[in-house]
Amino acid sequence: xxxxxxxxxxxxxxxxxxxxxxxxxxxxxxxxxxxxxxxxxxxxxxxxxxxxxxxxxxxxxxxxxxxxxxxxxxxxxxxxxxxxxxxxxxxxxxxxxxxxxxxxxxxxxxxxxxxxxxxxxxxxxxxxxxxxxxxxxxxxxxxxxxxxxxxxxxxxxxxxxxxxxxxxxxxxxxxxxxxxxxxxxxxxxxxxxxxxxxxxxxxxxx
Amino acid sequence: xxxxxxxxxxxxxxxxxxxxxxxxxxxxxxxxxxxxxxxxxxxxxxxxxxxxxxxxxxxxxxxxxxxxxxxxxxxxxxxxxxxxxxxxxxxxxxxxxxxxxxxxxxxxxxxxxxxxxxxxxxxxxxxxxxxxxxxxxxxxxxxxxxxxxxxxxxxxxxxxxxxxxxxxxxxxxxxxxxxxxxxxxxxxxxxxxxxxxxxxxxxxxx
Numbered sequence: 497x498x499x500x501x502x503x504x505x506x507x508x509x510x511x512x513x514x515x516x517x518x519x520x521x522x523x524x525x526x527x528x529x530x531x532x533x534x535x536x537x538x539x540x541x542x543x544x545x546x547x548x549x550x551x552x553x554x555x556x557x558x559x560x561x562x563x564x565x566x567x568x569x570x571x572x573x574x575x576x577x578x579x580x581x582x583x584x585x586x587x588x589x590x591x592x593x594x595x596x597x598x599x600x601x602x603x604x605x606x607x608x609x610x611x612x613x614x615x616x617x618x619x620x621x622x623x624x625x626x627x628x629x630x631x632x633x634x635x636x637x638x639x640x641x642x643x644x645x646x647x648x649x650x651x652x653x654x655x656x657x658x659x660x661x662x663x664x665x666x667x668x669x670x671x672x673x674x675x676x677x678x679x680x681x682x683x684x685x686x687x688x689x690x691x692x693x694x695x696x697x698x699x700x701x702x
Numbered sequence: 703x704x705x706x707x708x709x710x711x712x713x714x715x716x717x718x719x720x721x722x723x724x725x726x727x728x729x730x731x732x733x734x735x736x737x738x739x740x741x742x743x744x745x746x747x748x749x750x751x752x753x754x755x756x757x758x759x760x761x762x763x764x765x766x767x768x769x770x771x772x773x774x775x776x777x778x779x780x781x782x783x784x785x786x787x788x789x790x791x792x793x794x795x796x797x798x799x800x801x802x803x804x805x806x807x808x809x810x811x812x813x814x815x816x817x818x819x820x821x822x823x824x825x826x827x828x829x830x831x832x833x834x835x836x837x838x839x840x841x842x843x844x845x846x847x848x849x850x851x852x853x854x855x856x857x858x859x860x861x862x863x864x865x866x867x868x869x870x871x872x873x874x875x876x877x878x879x880x881x882x883x884x885x886x887x888x889x890x891x892x893x894x895x896x897x898x899x900x901x902x903x904x905x906x907x908x
């Protein structure tokens with residue numbers, strides 16, 4: 497759509513929105529015109545929330561997750577199990593695991609996975625600081641919770657090699673059939689892995 | 703998803719994004735974390751574009767479309783046909799008609815349609831100023847290009863009643879089968895209307 501905007505201010509705001517992932521020109525126009533119909537203080541709140549987040553957000557010195565403080569609420573919480581670290585790619589993943597309510601350990605946010613295609617090397621990620629946390633002692637288990645992709649597997653292996661020399665248990669999260677999924681629609685690789693990694697069954701649904 | 707955010711700044715920015723139409727919590731989180739990965743000046747540009755649009759955008763005194771100037775580029779253009787006015791609901795519609803490259807007249811943006819359900823009465827819309835433009839003379843035709851809904855039809859009829867006393871031609875845009883659509887998938891009302899409003903055929907595809 498070769499759209500001619502009746503206002504440069506409008507066009508500029510639409511262009512900024514189209515930089516966001518998954519937002520095309522039509523959606524961007526709709527979002528911007530929606531904001532334009534709001535009161536000025538509401539628009540100011542929107543604009544201010546974004547710029548303040550960027551200027552003031554901190555990253556936890558321990559796990560590198562986003563935080564309003566030097567140490568994030570999870571790392572600062574004495575009732576969490578600091579001997580277990582769940583290694584994830586990004587902040588969304590921390591929130592996703594937290595939402596399961598199944599995990600009481602701490603996290604380590606890598607900031608991505610090793611990807612030669614995208615030029616992301618181990619040095620671009622928070623791997624060194626993970627090794628340092630382990631080297632400092634007190635860590636008993638590292639749970640690798642990265643994407644089930646070639647890049648995720650590469651990163652898992654890289655971390656495995658780096659941690660071999662330390663006395664720490666290493667595990668990866670289980671891959672298998674999603675809860676609620678029918679077997680016939682599962683892909684062969686997932687199904688194959690879920691057979692190989694079968695778990696003992698004691699009569700109870702897990 | 704009952705998400706607990708590790709940062710209040712993050713949560714506030716996400717909340718602001720969820721106010722936008724069609725943006726849920728998960729999408730909002732993704733958009734905000736995307737912005738967070740950008741440079742500060744890029745985020746400042748984004749934030750600034752929105753607030754400046756709201757503070758500085760003007761509305762054309764003639765047609766009420768958005769404009770950076772008192773009179774919009776279309777109304778100020780002497781090569782446009784000022785004797786024809788296309789009546790539309792909003793600014794997006796002006797851009798949609800402009801994109802067709804089929805129209806050389808001017809516009810009149812109502813700011814919505816009459817909707818008793820949503821409490822929008824004729825007084826909330828730019829109908830009075832449309833009558834004034836017609837009453838001033840020089841206008842030969844009004845093209846009603848509102849939504850094909852009950853509210854659009856009501857608004858068409860209201861404008862028709864208001865303009866009856868003036869010597870001005872009134873027309874509505876054609877409704878029918880969309881170009882490229884197969885007949886069997888068209889709804890009955892559209893198909894029925896397109897039969898009633900059939901146009902003479904001279905052997906050329908229109």
